[in-house]
Amino acid sequence: FHRIHGTTTVPARYPPDPRLGNWVMKQRHQYQSMQKGKTSSMNTERIQLLEGLAFQWPRHKDTLSDKGWHAQFKRLAEFHRIHGTATVPVWYPPDPKLGHWVGKQRYLYQQMQKGETSSMNK
Secondary structure (H helix, E strand, O other): OHHHHOOOOOOOOOOOOHHHHHHHHHHHHHHHHHHOOOOOOOOHHHHHHHHOOOOOOOOOHHHHOHHHHHHHHHHHHHHHHHHOOOOOOOOOOOOHHHHHHHHHHHHHHHHHHOOOOOOOOO
């Protein structure tokens, strides 16, 4: 993918290799787990190999900023207006990033409810 496209930003749905986007997402998750001191299959060798391809670790820094968060929230409000619910499927074809973002918000909320540190209670 990197050789052909010149980037490691693989779409979540990449028709020539549907599992590749999922694998890339898992690598980022494992890296984040390792950074937080949690159990992870990520190690120094794998990090070096991925970084050798100019791998980007946090994929969407803009979604973590206040501006990015509010932009996503606005998209969620529009989804709610149209569908009458905030239950966005993780793989929502018209807006795949929205489904991923909503799933991440639920995950962060669950962490906070368990008393763990998340970006919702920092």
